[in-house]
Amino acid sequence: MNKIKVLLIEDDRSISNFITATMDREGYKIMHALNGREGLSLSTSFCPNVILLDLGLPDMDGLDVLQKLRSWSDVPVIIISARTKEQEKVSALDLGADDYITKPFGTGELMARIRTSLRHSHAQTPGHVYKTLDLEIDFEKRLIRLRGEEVHLTQIEYQLLTLLAENSGRVLTYSYIMNAIWGPYMDNNNQILRVNMANIRRKLEQNPAQPQYVFTEIGVGYRMRENENGAIPAERF
Amino acid sequence: MFRSLSVKKSPRKSFRLKPPFTRHAISILICAACMLCATLASFLYQHIVPDNHANVALFYILALVIIARWTVGYSYGIACTLFSVIAINYLFTYPYYKINFTLTGYPITFLLMSGITLILCTMTSHMTIQSEMIAEREKRLAEAEMEKMRANLLRAISHDLRTPLTGIIGNSSLFLESQNDLSSTEQRTIMTNIYEDSNWLLNMVENLLSVTRIQGDSLSINTTEEPVEEVVGEALEKLEKRYPDAAIRVKIPEEFLMIPMDAVLIEQVTINLLENAIVHSGSILPIDFIVEDHPEHVSFIVRDYGKGLSEEKLQNLFETSTYNNSQSSDSRKGMGIGLSICKTIITAHHGTLSGRNHADGAEFCFTLPKVGAVASEK
Numbered sequence: 001m002n003k004i005k006v007l008l009i010e011d012d013r014s015i016s017n018f019i020t021a022t023m024d025r026e027g028y029k030i031m032h033a034l035n036g037r038e039g040l041s042l043s044t045s046f047c048p049n050v051i052l053l054d055l056g057l058p059d060m061d062g063l064d065v066l067q068k069l070r071s072w073s074d075v076p077v078i079i080i081s082a083r084t085k086e087q088e089k090v091s092a093l094d095l096g097a098d099d100y101i102t103k104p105f106g107t108g109e110l111m112a113r114i115r116t117s118l119r120h121s122h123a124q125t126p127g128h129v130y131k132t133l134d135l136e137i138d139f140e141k142r143l144i145r146l147r148g149e150e151v152h153l154t155q156i157e158y159q160l161l162t163l164l165a166e167n168s169g170r171v172l173t174y175s176y177i178m179n180a181i182w183g184p185y186m187d188n189n190n191q192i193l194r195v196n197m198a199n200i201r202r203k204l205e206q207n208p209a210q211p212q213y214v215f216t217e218i219g220v221g222y223r224m225r226e227n228e229n230g231a232i233p234a235e236r237f
Numbered sequence: 238m239f240r241s242l243s244v245k246k247s248p249r250k251s252f253r254l255k256p257p258f259t260r261h262a263i264s265i266l267i268c269a270a271c272m273l274c275a276t277l278a279s280f281l282y283q284h285i286v287p288d289n290h291a292n293v294a295l296f297y298i299l300a301l302v303i304i305a306r307w308t309v310g311y312s313y314g315i316a317c318t319l320f321s322v323i324a325i326n327y328l329f330t331y332p333y334y335k336i337n338f339t340l341t342g343y344p345i346t347f348l349l350m351s352g353i354t355l356i357l358c359t360m361t362s363h364m365t366i367q368s369e370m371i372a373e374r375e376k377r378l379a380e381a382e383m384e385k386m387r388a389n390l391l392r393a394i395s396h397d398l399r400t401p402l403t404g405i406i407g408n409s410s411l412f413l414e415s416q417n418d419l420s421s422t423e424q425r426t427i428m429t430n431i432y433e434d435s436n437w438l439l440n441m442v443e444n445l446l447s448v449t450r451i452q453g454d455s456l457s458i459n460t461t462e463e464p465v466e467e468v469v470g471e472a473l474e475k476l477e478k479r480y481p482d483a484a485i486r487v488k489i490p491e492e493f494l495m496i497p498m499d500a501v502l503i504e505q506v507t508i509n510l511l512e513n514a515i516v517h518s519g520s521i522l523p524i525d526f527i528v529e530d531h532p533e534h535v536s537f538i539v540r541d542y543g544k545g546l547s548e549e550k551l552q553n554l555f556e557t558s559t560y561n562n563s564q565s566s567d568s569r570k571g572m573g574i575g576l577s578i579c580k581t582i583i584t585a586h587h588g589t590l591s592g593r594n595h596a597d598g599a600e601f602c603f604t605l606p607k608v609g610a611v612a613s614e615k
Contacts, residue, residue, distance in 0.1 A: 197467075215474060218463070
């Protein structure tokens with residue numbers, strides 16, 4: 001059976017060592033590039049299913065690598081970054097990264113992110129059901145059930161929630177969500193988004209300060225809990 | 238000279254000081270208005286009480302005082318003095334509407350008025366310069382204070398970083414040198430120690446990073462309106478990853494609250510306080526985290542049900558300097574630094590942070606103003 005191919009672009013030996021070892025054990029085929037140029041050329045010859053990209057590379061900026069890559073490829077890219085400024089995360093996501101993971105991270109977290117982005121690159125046809133914990137969203141019937149009972153959302157709230165559910169497990173930036181729901185001519189004040197999210201939270205979560213379904217990434221955006229229906233083991237691909 | 242220097246030194250100041258062009262325009266306006274008022278008042282006075290020139294001169298002197306106080310430099314005052322002297326001569330002394338410098342006592346009026354104005358201008362210029370100097374000195378004092386705090390923090394931290402680093406180096410070299418002689422339990426203990434020490438280091442680094450978000454000398458931060466529940470939610474989520482077994486009861490107001498803050502910093506404060514309660518309370522009873530909405534501010538309370546704070550600890554809760562004494566290496570390592578960072582963050586938000594004992598444990602409370610102080614910072 002074909003193994004899933006992962007390309008790691010990272011210059012630090014210690015970090016690449018433990019990632020390579022983990023990926024090997026998990027049954028992935030992993031290729032390792034030490035700098036941006038090597039990474040770009042490997043991404044054409046090796047045809048990875050997912051790329052792990054470090055932002056601080058010796059020869060070029062990770063964001064430039066991402067931009068070049070995106071000019072011809074849609075392969076999922078997960079950013080590995082030591083940078084903690086929210087603005088940098090936002091620009092990486094807006095440049096087309098699928099996800100980011102901040103150093104330091106555990107192997108469990110890394111594997112979960114890889115599985116999420118692989119799933120999104122094999123996007124299932126819409127019309128399926130999103131299900132996690134006690135929440136169920138039926139996209140076809142436009143129905144939301146919480147513990148079996150129907151939840152009533154406004155039009156905007158429904159659009160917001162389904163947008164997040166369709167991308168469950170991934171961070172969607174404020175600007176991405178604003179653009180998708182309110183269109184490009186909305187001013188960049190995201191207060192309206194915050195208020196709508198607060199309303200959704202009050203309808204779905206038992207305690208708005210301890211959310212189970214929609215999580216906040218301060219200064220970046222929102223992330224919805226993984227769809228349990230879509231949890232396909234890695235060997236499927 | 239002084240002014241231009243201070244503007245160059247701190248760009249913030251230029252917001253307060255208007256550009257020279259505007260200042261001169263304002264000065265000219267003030268001069269014109271004062272002279273006009275004095276002239277009109279004098280006319281009115283002359284009309285009601287004729288032949289009393291002394292008071293006319295007083296009207297002009299009053300106007301000159303105002304001009305000296307509120308205009309920049311000497312030139313405006315002197316120009317207005319000239320104008321006043323000529324106006325009095327031309328408009329209000331016999332012969333009316335004629336310039337006549339041979340009038341009895343006139344040179345004396347002229348000299349006295351010029352003298353008064355000159356002295357006034359000098360005095361007020363001094364006053365302005367002095368108040369600027371005082372402001373500058375206060376700023377420098379605040380900078381020095383901040384610098385001292387940084388130095389203290391750095392010293393305390395470097396001290397504290399050594400302990401876990403020693404643990405990591407020692408344990409890993411032990412493992413490398415004698416792996417074969419160690420039982421698997423021993424190997425596991427060594428690895429667990431390394432793991433725990435590195436996590437402690439990471440925690441410390443997160444705290445230090447958060448301090449770098451506070452901009453140096455002026456303790457200023459970038460605040461945006463953030464929903465309280467989102468900030469609290471993310472803090473709890475991060476904490477849960479680190480302490481999966483910790484029990485925290487959260488109570489926040491039902492209404493949607495948005496307050497100005499640097500969300501990353503407030504998240505850090507929340508994490509630090511809750512972590513203190515988890516690690517140092519010596520109890521596994523659930524910790525209460527309560528957010529209360531008040532008219533002017535929002536308060537965040539962390540209440541644990543453990544052994545409480547010692548008398549000694551209560552004395553200087555938020556000071557890094559306590560780290561110089563023998564307590565530094567006990568089990569409460571890192572607590573002082575975490576708390577002093579919290580204090581710095583909350584102070585930068587114009588809020589308050591306090592800690593005290595309640596009947597069955599310790600309680601920390603921080604408040605953030607809803608509007609006003611923080612908003613006007615921008």
